[in-house]
Amino acid sequence: MTSRIEGSTIGRRxxxxxxxxxxxxxxxxxxxxxxxxxxxxGCYECGICVAVCPSARFYDFNPRRIAQAVARExxxxxxxxxxxxxxxxxxxxxCLRCPRKNNxxxxxxxxxxxxxxxxxxxAQQALEGYSRIIYKxxxxxTQVSPDMIRPEAFPDWGPTAKQTADNLEVWRRAMPPETMHxxxxxxxxxxxxxTELYLIWHLTGVLDMIxxxxxxxxxxxVDVMEEKLEEAGYPLS
Amino acid sequence: MAIPIDLxxxxxxxxxxxxxxxxxxxxxxxxxxxxxxEAKGEWIVxxxxxxxxxxxxxSGGVKRVPLQHTWHHKSCGQCGHIPGYSTxxxxxxxxxxxxxxxxxxxxxxxxxNYYASATSNQAAQAAVAMRNFAAAYETxxxxxxxxxxxxxxxxxxxAEMVHHKALRDQVREIMKKLGKxxxxxxxxxxxxxxxxxxxxxxxxxxxxxxxxxxxxVHPACHYYKLVQEDAIYDPDVYGGQRTAVVTAxxxxxxxxxxxxxxxxxxxxxxFRHILVQRDFSRSFAVQRKIEAMRDEVxxxxxxxxxxxxxxxxxxxxxxxxxxxxxxxxxxxxxEAQFAALAMGAHPYRVCQLHWHAADxxxxxxxxxxxxxERWREFEDDVARLKANPGAFMTWxxxxxxxxxxxxxxxxxxHGGR
Numbered sequence: 314m315t316s317r318i319e320g321s322t323i324g325r326r327x328x329x330x331x332x333x334x335x336x337x338x339x340x341x342x343x344x345x346x347x348x349x350x351x352x353x354x355g356c357y358e359c360g361i362c363v364a365v366c367p368s369a370r371f372y373d374f375n376p377r378r379i380a381q382a383v384a385r386e387x388x389x390x391x392x393x394x395x396x397x398x399x400x401x402x403x404x405x406x407x408c409l410r411c412p413r414k415n416n417x418x419x420x421x422x423x424x425x426x427x428x429x430x431x432x433x434x435x436a437q438q439a440l441e442g443y444s445r446i447i448y449k450x451x452x453x454x455t456q457v458s459p460d461m462i463r464p465e466a467f468p469d470w471g472p473t474a475k476q477t478a479d480n481l482e483v484w485r486r487a488m489p490p491e492t493m494h495x496x497x498x499x500x501x502x503x504x505x506x507x508t509e510l511y512l513i514w515h516l517t518g519v520l521d522m523i524x525x526x527x528x529x530x531x532x533x534x535v536d537v538m539e540e541k542l543e544e545a546g547y548p549l550s
Numbered sequence: 551m552a553i554p555i556d557l558x559x560x561x562x563x564x565x566x567x568x569x570x571x572x573x574x575x576x577x578x579x580x581x582x583x584x585x586x587x588e589a590k591g592e593w594i595v596x597x598x599x600x601x602x603x604x605x606x607x608x609s610g611g612v613k614r615v616p617l618q619h620t621w622h623h624k625s626c627g628q629c630g631h632i633p634g635y636s637t638x639x640x641x642x643x644x645x646x647x648x649x650x651x652x653x654x655x656x657x658x659x660x661x662x663n664y665y666a667s668a669t670s671n672q673a674a675q676a677a678v679a680m681r682n683f684a685a686a687y688e689t690x691x692x693x694x695x696x697x698x699x700x701x702x703x704x705x706x707x708x709a710e711m712v713h714h715k716a717l718r719d720q721v722r723e724i725m726k727k728l729g730k731x732x733x734x735x736x737x738x739x740x741x742x743x744x745x746x747x748x749x750x751x752x753x754x755x756x757x758x759x760x761x762x763x764x765x766x767v768h769p770a771c772h773y774y775k776l777v778q779e780d781a782i783y784d785p786d787v788y789g790g791q792r793t794a795v796v797t798a799x800x801x802x803x804x805x806x807x808x809x810x811x812x813x814x815x816x817x818x819x820x821f822r823h824i825l826v827q828r829d830f831s832r833s834f835a836v837q838r839k840i841e842a843m844r845d846e847v848x849x850x851x852x853x854x855x856x857x858x859x860x861x862x863x864x865x866x867x868x869x870x871x872x873x874x875x876x877x878x879x880x881x882x883x884x885e886a887q888f889a890a891l892a893m894g895a896h897p898y899r900v901c902q903l904h905w906h907a908a909d910x911x912x913x914x915x916x917x918x919x920x921x922x923e924r925w926r927e928f929e930d931d932v933a934r935l936k937a938n939p940g941a942f943m944t945w946x947x948x949x950x951x952x953x954x955x956x957x958x959x960x961x962x963x964h965g966g967r
Contacts, residue, residue, distance in 0.1 A: 340637050346672070347710070348672060348710065350714065351710075355570070358756030365815075366812060367815060367816050367818060367834050367838070368830075369818075370834070370838070371834060380833050400822065403819070403820040403821070403823065405771040405775070405817075406776050407775060407814070407816055422665070425667075426668045426670075426671055427841050429667070429668050429669055438668050439822075440669075440822075442826045443826055446667070446825055446870060447669050448662070450660055450662070450663045451663075454656075454660075455626040455629070455630065456630070456660075457627050457660055457662075458626075458661045459630050459631065460743075462630075462631050467827060469866075469868060470864075470907050471865075471907050472826070473868075473906065473907040474903075476904070477905060483932055483936050484905075485906070485934070486898075486941065486943065487931055487932055487942070487943050487944040488942075488948075489637060489900070489943050489944055489947070489948040491652070492654055494942050498630075499624070499625075499627075500624055500656075501654050502656070506655045506657060509681055510678070512728060513677040513724060514674065514679070516725070517677060518671065518673060518674075519669065519671065519674045521752060522670070523669060527714075547727075
């Protein structure tokens with residue numbers, strides 16, 4: 314199995330065949346992000362970010378190492394992190410307690426985006442099982458819709474998941490806000506609103522990111538969006 | 551082993567150890583920068599409408615929270631699987647006589663996706679935020695944001711838009727293509743700030759005695775950790791050392807707030823984890839939060855103010871009961887649902903508690919609510935709806951015999967302090 318990075322043949326996370334130049338290019342892409350300058354100011358190595366980090370308690374994840382790796386321009390370590398531990402971060406931003414005002418969680422966000430944008434195999438693996446959720450948010454403008462609460466998807470949520478699924482349609486009507494009598498979306502979103510959202514995905518390169526991550530998902534999304542965008546005078550081509 | 555800490559929930563002002571920030575150390579005011587950019591013609595600033603409550607912030611400043619004429623930026627998770635959360639927020643507005651708009655021209659902030667899968671980027675997220683802000687502006691109503699992640703993320707977007715002209719220019723061009731103006735609200739307001747601002751008005755209308763109820767509070771990370779300066783802090787609550795929202799509401803309602811050592815920990819939501827790697831979310835929620843609350847406080851309920859936190863703390867408790875030694879669950883509610891119940895809201899028609907996983911019935915009994923009778927009424931509603939496929943429950947249906955007198959907005963104008 315190969316990665317989609319040009320010139321490399323990564324069989325697994327951090328595979329040895331990726332050239333240093335390629336790893337450096339990705340590191341520079343992280344550093345060039347507009348947000349980067351607001352997320353990293355140096356590191357006291359005090360460990361406060363690790364002490365408050367939920368992921369550090371349960372995974373081999375360490376926000377201090379993230380901040381230090383990028384601060385020291387350690388291209389190899391950043392590459393390794395981008396292919397693995399960044400996906401363990403909870404994105405709670407408890408690490409913003411940093412006395413140096415670093416934002417390790419924010420650096421992780423950028424590293425993940427670079428991983429997705431460049432089609433790293435590790436990103437594809439981390440997001441296996443996530444396609445339906447990406448589809449939902451991009452195509453409907455709302456995320457976890459009522460019809461996603463199925464007992465087979467959430468067996469650990471107890472009998473509530475089954476009761477919800479069994480009674481979904483009538484329970485949705487048994488609530489007063491008129492916008493919420495929906496099952497496939499969290500609320501009733503106007504068609505015009507959706508067209509505007511699709512245009513945003515198109516104009517900001519998000520659809521291109523999806524194409525790199527999952528071509529099948531990209532095809533489905535284009536199919537959903539094409540008609541509405543063309544009607545609005547914005548052909549996807 | 552968790553070590554309980556001895557920090558009084560209420561600390562009198564002026565107590566030794568009080569802290570005052572020096573003027574020269576004051577953080578950047580994004581509100582002022584936002585207004586400066588308006589003066590330069592960069593964007594329109596939507597002003598907070600009157601009446602508004604003035605509340606104190608972490609940085610020692612004043613934030614104005616609009617009491618009515620609000621545009622409700624709903625939460626995808628709340629509406630999707632804990633719908634009594636959103637319904638309770640609307641119900642409180644109606645009972646206080648404060649008008650609002652529930653829009654269809656609204657998308658989610660999409661930040662659940664941004665933080666979970668990174669299949670988005672800075673410009674897309676900013677454009678989604680600004681599209682929603684423009685949609686609110688076009689109606690004349692002011693955004694009140696239901697989800698703490700949307701609130702925190704929009705504050706990130708505001709900071710990025712203020713600091714980076716290139717981003718402003720890019721998003722302005724996108725808005726032009728959408729035929730919308732570039733609009734930034736004067737303040738970014740979370741619904742829990744509104745509940746905090748009207749807490750005394752809610753307390754005046756409560757119909758239940760909550761003096762026997764002990765609560766724990768989980769403050770939501772994305773409320774007070776992301777772009778922290780304008781989160782609400784109150785010298786009278788935790789000595790101003792933690793955010794005051796939720797806790798101040800529970801206290802105003804007469805409940806006892808119990809403290810526990812892991813209050814700063816997140817809930818374990820994790821964005822990606824809660825959907826595709828829930829072993830982490832379950833373990834963290836139970837071991838670091840629920841068990842600490844149980845061992846140190848043994849509360850009747852835990853209250854929080856965000857979609858992800860209610861979800862994770864509530865849904866994670868079922869599987870944990872399979873483990874030896876893990877005891878009964880702690881019910882999990884938003885403070886909006888708790889306040890609505892205190893004001894006499896129906897637990898199923900309004901608070902929609904049948905969508906919750908942890909057993910809330912012992913709490914209702916202790917609050918003096920006959921849940922069995924209320925459930926029978928709800929089942930009757932459901933039977934009627936099944937017999938009438940096009941029908942749905944109205945606000946009048948939801949109130950039944952519980953309607954309370956409406957208040958005038960002027961009555962709550964100074965509710966914040």
